[in-house]
Amino acid sequence: MAIPVATLVLFITIMLSGNYLKQPLGTEDNVPEAIEGIIKNVMQDNWGEVETETENLEAAWKKVVGRIQFSLERDEINYFTTNLARLQGAILARDKSSALIELKEAYNHWENLGK
Amino acid sequence: MAEGLVVIVRGIIGFFTLLIFARLLGKEQISQLTFFDYVLGITIGSIASELTVDLSSRAWSHWVGLATWAALGFLLEIITLRWRFAAKFIEGEPTIVIMNGKIMENALKKMQLRVSDILQLLRNKDVFDLQQVDFAVLEPNGQLSVLKKPEHRNLTPKDMNIATEATGISTELIYDGIIIEENLRQLNKDKKWLADELKKHGLEDASEAFIVTLNPAGSLYIDKYEDHIKKITDIGDYKGPY
Numbered sequence: 265m266a267i268p269v270a271t272l273v274l275f276i277t278i279m280l281s282g283n284y285l286k287q288p289l290g291t292e293d294n295v296p297e298a299i300e301g302i303i304k305n306v307m308q309d310n311w312g313e314v315e316t317e318t319e320n321l322e323a324a325w326k327k328v329v330g331r332i333q334f335s336l337e338r339d340e341i342n343y344f345t346t347n348l349a350r351l352q353g354a355i356l357a358r359d360k361s362s363a364l365i366e367l368k369e370a371y372n373h374w375e376n377l378g379k
Numbered sequence: 380m381a382e383g384l385v386v387i388v389r390g391i392i393g394f395f396t397l398l399i400f401a402r403l404l405g406k407e408q409i410s411q412l413t414f415f416d417y418v419l420g421i422t423i424g425s426i427a428s429e430l431t432v433d434l435s436s437r438a439w440s441h442w443v444g445l446a447t448w449a450a451l452g453f454l455l456e457i458i459t460l461r462w463r464f465a466a467k468f469i470e471g472e473p474t475i476v477i478m479n480g481k482i483m484e485n486a487l488k489k490m491q492l493r494v495s496d497i498l499q500l501l502r503n504k505d506v507f508d509l510q511q512v513d514f515a516v517l518e519p520n521g522q523l524s525v526l527k528k529p530e531h532r533n534l535t536p537k538d539m540n541i542a543t544e545a546t547g548i549s550t551e552l553i554y555d556g557i558i559i560e561e562n563l564r565q566l567n568k569d570k571k572w573l574a575d576e577l578k579k580h581g582l583e584d585a586s587e588a589f590i591v592t593l594n595p596a597g598s599l600y601i602d603k604y605e606d607h608i609k610k611i612t613d614i615g616d617y618k619g620p621y
Binding site: 268271272275276278279280282333334335336337338339378 | 381382384385388389392395396399402434435436437438439442
């Protein structure tokens with residue numbers, strides 16, 4: 265009886281680990297902080313800074329996806345990735361409102377991950 | 380996102396969860412399943428497959444669905460074990476479809492069965508003539524239990540007043556060439572006794588035997604690896620790849 269119970273506990277741990285694993289484990293994988301930083305710079309029209317921070321956000325997101333892919337829904341993950349692609353377009357066009365829309369939506373998907 | 384890898388991990392979770400839940404839900408064989416058990420099995424299996432390949436939602440939500448269905452199935456099993464009234468409602472009850480040799484048309488109608496269905500079930504029980512049937516009962520698992528008229532029942536040693544010896548279950552002493560020492564100990568025999576018995580049957584070593592069993596009457600069944608059968612009967616009706 266001990267082995268089946270231990271197996272089920274392990275499975276439940278894997279399935280519920282996403283909510284904890286999406287939280288930052290270091291300084292380079294803090295997705296919500298990166299989003300907030302980009303929003304601040306977009307508001308101040310610091311486009312050079314926005315570009316650098318967006319690259320950092322993408323790198324942080326890739327790290328997080330590697331950890332959460334087994335436990336969280338693919339749809340939210342894909343939506344977030346799409347937001348990042350659209351954000352890059354908005355940055356190229358220096359389109360402040362589109363960039364803010366994408367960033368806010370990305371933040372919303374981040375919040376919804378694992379809910 | 381490595382979808383293939385995610386599906387493998389979720390497949391492992393689904394497979395072993397299903398295995399554990401299936402063990403928990405009991406040991407009934409397919410032939411003993413009621414219609415509800417059958418539907419329950421299909422639903423649980425379907426949820427497990429969704430858990431594996433439906434990556435659009437979290438594995439957890441599917442897993443909770445799987446656990447809920449299994450828990451409810453388990454609960455129903457306990458209820459039907461302890462509460463006869465509920466068992467009657469949930470699992471159904473046996474229905475007499477032939478009584479004193481007469482087909483119960485109303486019972487058939489109630490269960491939406493045709494006479495041809497009953498005839499088929501009778502044939503499955505080696506009954507080809509309705510005149511032989513005294514009683515036939517349709518069980519909740521869909522099987523037909525048949526009581527033949529006394530004049531058509533099989534003759535038994537008791538009918539003939541023939542004395543019989545008690546029989547029991549044979550015990551395996553050698554399986555696949557390996558002596559099962561635990562069984563030998565339970566029968567208060569030792570390896571020397573077994574070696575002597577094997578020698579009497581022309582075997583030098585236990586490894587020459589595929590299977591050896593001992594029945595309660597004390598006689599051995601021995602099957603060697605070498606069967607020395609020159610012409611093997613082939614029951615296949617057409618040539619195939621093997």
